[in-house]
Amino acid sequence: MSYNLLKGKKGIVFGALDEKSIAWRTALRCHEEGAQLVLTNAPVAMRMGEINKLAETTKAPVIPADVTNMDDLKKLFEEAMKHFGGGIDFILHSVAMGMNVRKGKHYTEIDYNWNQKTLDISSMSLHRVLRTAWDMDALNEHASVVGLTYIAAQRVFPDYNEMADAKALLEAVARNFGYHYGIRKKVRINTVSQSPVKTTAGSGVKGFDGFLTYAEKMSPLGNASADDCANYCVTLFSDLTKMVTMQNLFHDGGFSFTGVTQAVIDQMEK
Numbered sequence: 381m382s383y384n385l386l387k388g389k390k391g392i393v394f395g396a397l398d399e400k401s402i403a404w405r406t407a408l409r410c411h412e413e414g415a416q417l418v419l420t421n422a423p424v425a426m427r428m429g430e431i432n433k434l435a436e437t438t439k440a441p442v443i444p445a446d447v448t449n450m451d452d453l454k455k456l457f458e459e460a461m462k463h464f465g466g467g468i469d470f471i472l473h474s475v476a477m478g479m480n481v482r483k484g485k486h487y488t489e490i491d492y493n494w495n496q497k498t499l500d501i502s503s504m505s506l507h508r509v510l511r512t513a514w515d516m517d518a519l520n521e522h523a524s525v526v527g528l529t530y531i532a533a534q535r536v537f538p539d540y541n542e543m544a545d546a547k548a549l550l551e552a553v554a555r556n557f558g559y560h561y562g563i564r565k566k567v568r569i570n571t572v573s574q575s576p577v578k579t580t581a582g583s584g585v586k587g588f589d590g591f592l593t594y595a596e597k598m599s600p601l602g603n604a605s606a607d608d609c610a611n612y613c614v615t616l617f618s619d620l621t622k623m624v625t626m627q628n629l630f631h632d633g634g635f636s637f638t639g640v641t642q643a644v645i646d647q648m649e650k
């Protein structure tokens with residue numbers, strides 16, 4: 381169902397890799413709600429060509445950009461503004477890469493060069509995106525920027541590894557840039573702390589299936605799906621949430637505030 385919540389709005393969506401991606405689901409919902417879109421991903425991620433299907437459905441151009449490359453980002457914003465014929469109303473930052481996680485390195489033994497890359501791609505990239513928009517004055521008044529995060533930024537989930545630190549930094553960047561951009565142009569910047577979802581990035585975490593079931597049992601509403609997340613992002617891009625900024629917003633079926641559930645107790649007693 382569409383409510384036309386994003387009618388006339390123009391947005392850039394980072395990170396749609398395949399149809400399971402949270403960014404993919406969100407782009408579809410934004411399109412249904414009347415937004416005009418530009419899609420972007422790392423040039424290497426585009427070689428698979430999957431994103432072209434999404435581009436067709438959402439009638440959006442695809443502009444490649446590596447989020448760690450300032451020239452790519454500048455070109456992306458220039459081309460997006462040219463395509464839209466003006467400024468940008470919303471951005472979804474749905475990007476992450478855990479280099480040490482990928483290479484199977486334990487948290488206590490991380491390689492620091494890889495870790496720097498992890499933090500650059502997963503966290504400081506939000507700063508790079510915002511800085512590019514800031515320098516080019518690319519965002520309209522009341523524009524909304526959303527980054528995706530996970531509760532491992534606040535609580536220990538051992539196998540989330542270095543990504544826990546990366547998410548803590550991502551949330552800090554959203555808060556701190558949110559202050560400056562709020563004052564300058566009423567731009568709001570938030571992170572959505574999402575339930576686990578089986579995507580390419582999600583499945584990279586060791587023991588992901590057990591993790592997913594545990595979260596399901598620990599959440600009074602169950603796990604929030606990627607489509608649920610897309611709906612929530614739509615509300616954050618809409619004018620209905622104009623005064624929400626610098627927040628880390630839990631979108632997790634109640635997981636973050638639950639100590640234990642009967643389902644988990646029953647499991648322990650077996």
Ligand SMILES: NC(=O)c1ccc[n+]([C@@H]2O[C@H](COP(=O)([O-])OP(=O)(O)OC[C@H]3O[C@@H](n4cnc5c(N)ncnc54)[C@H](O)[C@@H]3O)[C@@H](O)[C@H]2O)c1
Pocket residue numbers: 394395396397398400401402403421422425445446447448473474475476477501528529530573574575576577578579580581582583
């Ligand atoms: N899946 C989950 O369980 C879950 C839970 C909470 C938060 N998140 C977060 O949601 C976001 C989206 O992840 P997803 O689960 O949809 O997985 P995904 O693998 O579909 O998306 C990750 C995206 O990051 C892109 N990317 C990686 N390096 C890049 C670079 N250098 N430049 C540009 N793009 C780059 C990938 O190409 C990919 O499209 C991530 O920030 C992730 O940490 C995921």
